[in-house]
Amino acid sequence: MEMPATPKFAVVIPVYNHESRLRAVIESALRLRLPVYVIDDGSTDTAPVILKSIPGITVLSHSKNLGKGAALMTGFAEAAGVADFAITIDADGQHDPADAVHLMAAVQSGVHALVIGRRENMLNDTGIKWTSRFGRKFSNFWVRMSGGPVLSDTQSGFRIYPIREMLGIRSRSRRFQFEVEIVVLAHWVRIPIVEVPVKVIYPSKEGRISHFRPFVDFWRNAGTFTRLITMRILLPLPLRRRLIQK
Numbered sequence: 268m269e270m271p272a273t274p275k276f277a278v279v280i281p282v283y284n285h286e287s288r289l290r291a292v293i294e295s296a297l298r299l300r301l302p303v304y305v306i307d308d309g310s311t312d313t314a315p316v317i318l319k320s321i322p323g324i325t326v327l328s329h330s331k332n333l334g335k336g337a338a339l340m341t342g343f344a345e346a347a348g349v350a351d352f353a354i355t356i357d358a359d360g361q362h363d364p365a366d367a368v369h370l371m372a373a374v375q376s377g378v379h380a381l382v383i384g385r386r387e388n389m390l391n392d393t394g395i396k397w398t399s400r401f402g403r404k405f406s407n408f409w410v411r412m413s414g415g416p417v418l419s420d421t422q423s424g425f426r427i428y429p430i431r432e433m434l435g436i437r438s439r440s441r442r443f444q445f446e447v448e449i450v451v452l453a454h455w456v457r458i459p460i461v462e463v464p465v466k467v468i469y470p471s472k473e474g475r476i477s478h479f480r481p482f483v484d485f486w487r488n489a490g491t492f493t494r495l496i497t498m499r500i501l502l503p504l505p506l507r508r509r510l511i512q513k
Contacts, residue, residue, distance in 0.1 A: 274351050275350045275352070276353075276427070277349055277354070278299060278303045278354045279339060279343065279354065279355050280304070280342075280355070280358055281335050281357075282305055282306060282314055282318070283307075283314075283332055283338070284310050285310075285359055286312040286314045288359060288360035289358055292356065292360055293321055294321070295365065297323055297324070298364070299367055301354070302349050302350065303323065304325045304327060304346050305325070306327045306329070306338040307328045307329065308337070309331040309333065315328070327345055333441060334442030334443070334445070335424075335442055335446070336440050336441040336445025336446070337441040337442075337445075339445065340438075343430050343433050344434065346430060347430045347434060351429065351431070352374055352428065353430050353433075354367050354371070354426070355426045355428065356425060361386075362465065362467070366465040366466060367427075369463050370426070370427045370465070372463075373461050373463050379458075380459035380460060381427070381429065381432075381453050381459070381461070382426060382427040382460075383418065383450075384423050384462075384464075384465035385462040385465065386420055386423055386425075386465060387466065388466070403420060405485075406447050409496075410447055410451055410492075413499060414454070414455065414495070415450050415495075416460050418460065420462065421450055422447065423465075428449075432456075434513075435512055435513050436449065436452050436511055436512060436513070437510070438452055439491075440487075443487070444488055444490075444491040447488065448495065451495050455507055456511065456512060
């Protein structure tokens, strides 16, 4: 697909009970001087109150928790009116929104792609839970087995998505599994995928909010990869493309 002459970006931040770091993340994102869309995915803490107190953002709300993937798709649909690309940033404070300039450079250099922020110090930081390191390796391996690209950080939520292409793909996952599934589906339809190094900041266990549930989400991931691998084995690539493209 032909690149826009001047790509337009927006920031999309999914939120679910991230009250402790939410304001700092959003205020840092606003310094990018881009439209900022925050999706409150059914939060039950004080996040909705915090969002009402921050000027300069567009807040979209789900009446109940639908999952991270659903929140991202809501953000993409809204941002499509003003932007070509969505910069996604997690609300838990592990990303520095200022690093988005490095991801944007990969687009501005002429690469029309899904750009993933590869978290550089994650595997060597002893303060990071072993489940996070294992999950990253597990995901990388099964993305390859599903016919996806060879990547070193398939679970990073710090990304740039080409909005129109994402809205044109039928992804079934609506929770954490969305981020690994969409990588495979994007690869199937020939959307280039690029990794760019970024920092990762893991606060203390007391300060970090994560809704990833190792046991439940492990089995959800396993189900997603089983479905993708089955499609890869049984269906030729042209048929897969027709099935997943709207």
